[in-house]
Amino acid sequence: MIKLIEIFYYILKISNVNLIVEMVRGIKMKNLEEVIEELQSKVDFSGAVMLQNGDGHAETASFGYANRADLLKNNLETRFGIASGCKLFTAIAICQLVEEGRLTYNTRLKDCLDIEFPSFSEGITIHHLLTHTSGIPDYFDEDIMDDFEELWIKRPMYHIRSLKDFLPMFQNEQMKFSPGESFYYNNAGYILLGLIVEQASGMEFTEYVQEKIFKKAGMNDSGYFSFDALPSNTALGYIDLPDGSWKTNIYSVPVKGGSDGGAYVTVEDMTKLWKALFGELLLSEDTLHKLLIPHAQVNETGYYGYGVWIKNHDNQILKYHVMAMTQELVSIPPIIQLRKPLP
Template identity: 90%
Template sequence: MNHLVRFIQELQTKVDFSGAVMLQNGDGHAETVSFGYANRADRLKNNLETRFGIASGCKLFTAIAICQLVEKGRLTFNTKLKDCLDIEFPSFSEEITIHHLLTHTSGIPDYFDEDVMDDFEELWIKRPMYHIRSLKDFLPMFQDEQMKFSPGESFHYNNAGYILLGLIVAQASGMEFTEYVQENIFKKAGMKNSGYFSFDALPANTALGYIDLPDGNWKTNIYSLPVKGGSDGGAYVTVEDMTKLWKALFGQLLLSEETLNKLLTPHAQVNESGYYGYGVWIKKVDEQVFKYHVMGYDPGVSFHSAFYPASQTIAVVCSNKSSGAYDIMETIENSL
């Protein structure tokens, strides 16, 4: 694996990667490396304990939370949205289930539709991001809109669906969503340094996200994202904590074998080799699962992480720039 660090260092000079990488093989041996600055102004370097935002990478945490509540008998995957959330959605289909929301097949409108908008920052022009601190704050952005298609008809990646799942977790558990994840996922997995932190109250050794501008200048992403992340994205993790998450998940510390299999089932086909389970992407090669993976992109954030079942290898790539994680991940996979 040492040669891998060399490959990554070579690639880093080409793509100017900023962040941290961890690759752990099946017997627990890990290679780690970090680059760039967590804080450019003060020249504080990224290190292996640095916390990075992971954007949509944490939809997996939301899916695990729902699965735990199903195990406790509070919900089922076929429970209808109208039966588990006391919020009015005047134009939504009554047939939408938790399964539809988990698999991006609900057909509900999204507050950030990647087909319509390509710049996440456009969202906050009319609605300042510093007002977005809780899941309910997202509702006015999609609650009264029309359905895009009938539930179950097709796959369309949807952030709003995961906002609803977070609200369902809160209602079914009687806890704030982020508190629920902290207690029932991060704590159980031993993820001591992870959390849903607010931009105006970041803990020590948290990387600021950087947006590089065409003229060579840069800015941080504090005005580009909601002030605090939630069930569709925005938690912070370290590379080691994310490795612990995969181990806890596959070690059945978070879910029973039966529920874990449900989470890992390819429920929706996305493209020729890509599928979606519950909160997790699945890539197949020759009919076999090559990897279970999560990813996240926001202004000033890029993140990829995967579990490769054949070799039991875990890879985590966290970056505090808008791109770079994909290139590093590709290098890792070529070496596998």
């Protein structure tokens, strides 16, 4: 059994994630609101915070606005769009299907999907897709574009409602490098993982996550809601502009999220997710270990597991986190003692 020692959870919109993390780590359960108020003078902060220790005691706080124009404040029940933070859900889904014997981490992409990728390497595996080491082209190429709004000039975002809608944006492009050669953060790889989940399970990806992850974890307020039909108490995403003004992100993201990002969650639901994950309600201990160990090195101390970023130093994991774009999600799950040593 993995031992839970401490739990920290945040959903927030900030400009310096590490500053928040280290300061809140230090104060633990004391004077949370005072520390957050102090931080507001140092960073741009808006969102909900939950700080919970191993015995279940929690301190909570919320700040800023879910809707800036109408001055509607965030609260602990506010749903936040977490963009790429959802890659963790995709990785969990794949790991569940591996446990069921429907897939393996070494299963090749070409053996999973009956879709033509003319220029893709035949050696691409599920492991490569999970770790951003596949070398496939991305649908958002930072070498060419620097704004997500540019993506939708030829293909409006309101037409992107299923995973297959993304395929024309990358399936005929050239490989960037050979599988396993390098780390290159890649949304298209997680689109393919979502399609693999659909093929292997016979369910739509968002339906699978809702039933097999959210429902099992008790995440009753979370979901993949359409941007044009959001439920009440859902925060809008904002883009801060250089001149100090802002705009919403409605022209920057697809109308409905999928396997590369786009779910909406509450801070309490993310707490439930980590508890379910570490309580082995979603994955076995062996599979959880596979999810959380470093697989690909990003920089000197940064690594990527399966759907999760890892800070590792001297063969010791310091923290895990998942990141989103406009409303950033920082989830630092329990500092854990893994039964198996790191590779």
